[in-house]
Amino acid sequence: MVLINYISSLLLIIGGFFFLAGTLGLVRFPDVYTRLHALTKADNVGLGLIVMGLAIQAESWFVVGKLLLIWLLVMLTGACVAHLVAGGALQRGIRVWKQ
Amino acid sequence: MQTLYLTLALFLLLNLGAGMWRVLRGPTSADRMLAVQLFGTTAVAILLLLAQTYNKAALHDVALIFALLAAVTSIAFVRRAWPNRGGKHGTD
Numbered sequence: 001m002v003l004i005n006y007i008s009s010l011l012l013i014i015g016g017f018f019f020l021a022g023t024l025g026l027v028r029f030p031d032v033y034t035r036l037h038a039l040t041k042a043d044n045v046g047l048g049l050i051v052m053g054l055a056i057q058a059e060s061w062f063v064v065g066k067l068l069l070i071w072l073l074v075m076l077t078g079a080c081v082a083h084l085v086a087g088g089a090l091q092r093g094i095r096v097w098k099q
Numbered sequence: 100m101q102t103l104y105l106t107l108a109l110f111l112l113l114n115l116g117a118g119m120w121r122v123l124r125g126p127t128s129a130d131r132m133l134a135v136q137l138f139g140t141t142a143v144a145i146l147l148l149l150a151q152t153y154n155k156a157a158l159h160d161v162a163l164i165f166a167l168l169a170a171v172t173s174i175a176f177v178r179r180a181w182p183n184r185g186g187k188h189g190t191d
Contacts, residue, residue, distance in 0.1 A: 009103055016107050019141060023114040026121050026137055032129045035121075039133055043140040050107075050144050054151050057100075066159050067147065070166060074143055077170030081136055084177040089129050092183060 004056055011053030018046030031097035032089050040082040044075050104152040108145045115141050132176050139169025 025038020051071045055064045115138060122134045143162045150158035 005100060009100070012103060012107055015144070016110055019111055019114055019144065022140075023117050023137065026118055026133060032127060032133065035130060035133050039137055043137065047140055047144050050147065054147055057151065063156070063159070066163075070143060070147070070159065070163055073163065073170075074140055074166045077166060077173075078136070078140070081170065081173040081177075084174060085129055085132065088177045088181055089127075092181070094127060094129065 008053045008057050011049050011056075015046045015049030015053060018042050018049060022046060032094055033086060033096060036082050036086055040078045044078050047071060047074055101152055104148045108148045108152075111141050111145050111148075128176075128181060132173055135176075136169060136173055139165060139172075142169075 019042070022039050022042035025042060026035050029035045029038055048071055051067045055067045058064050058067065118134045118137045118141075122131050125131045125134070142165045146158050146162035146165060150156065150162070
C-alpha cells in the first residue's frame with residue numbers, strides 16, 4: 001500500500017509540473033500557434049499523469065474506467081480545438097511568428 | 100495523501116490565475132479562447148483531485164461536464180463568434 005502511495009504521489013507531482021509548463025507556454029510564447037502548441041499538448045499530458053496517479057488509488061474498476069473516459073474526452077476535445085483554432089487563425093490572416 | 104491532493108489542487112488554481120493574465124493581455128480573441136481551453140483542462144484536473152480527496156464520486160460527473168462544456172465553448176467560438184476581419188472567405 002505504501003509503494004502505491006509513493007508511485008501515485010510521483011505521478012501527481014509530475015502531472016503538476018506539466019500543467020505548469022503549459023501555463024508558462026501560454027503566458028510566455030509569442031503568438032497564437034506556439035501558445036496552442038504548448039497548451040493543448042502539455043496540459044493533456046499533465047491531466048493524463050494526474051488521472052494515472054488517481055486511478056492506481058481508485059477503489060473500483062468503475063472509477064478507473066470513468067477517469068480514463070474523462071481523459072480520453074479531454075484529449076479528443078483538445079485535438080479538435082487545436083485544429084479549429086489554428087485553421088481559423090490562418091484563415092483570418094494572423095501571422096505566424098518568425099524570429 | 101489528502102495534503103498532497105489539496106496542495107496540488109491549490110497549485111493548479113494558481114496556474115489558472117496565471118492564465119488570467121493572457122485573458123487580460125491577449126492581442127487577439129483567439130489567445131483569450133486559449134485561456135478558456137486551459138481553464139477547461141485544469142478545472143477537470145482540480146475536480147478529479149477534489150473527488151478523490153473528499154471521496155465524492157459525483158464530482159467525476161461534474162468534471163465530465165466541464166470537459167464537454169469547454170469543447171462546446173471553443174467550437175462555438177471558432178464557428179460562430181470569431182470576428183472575421185479578413186473577410187475574403189465570407190462568413191463561413
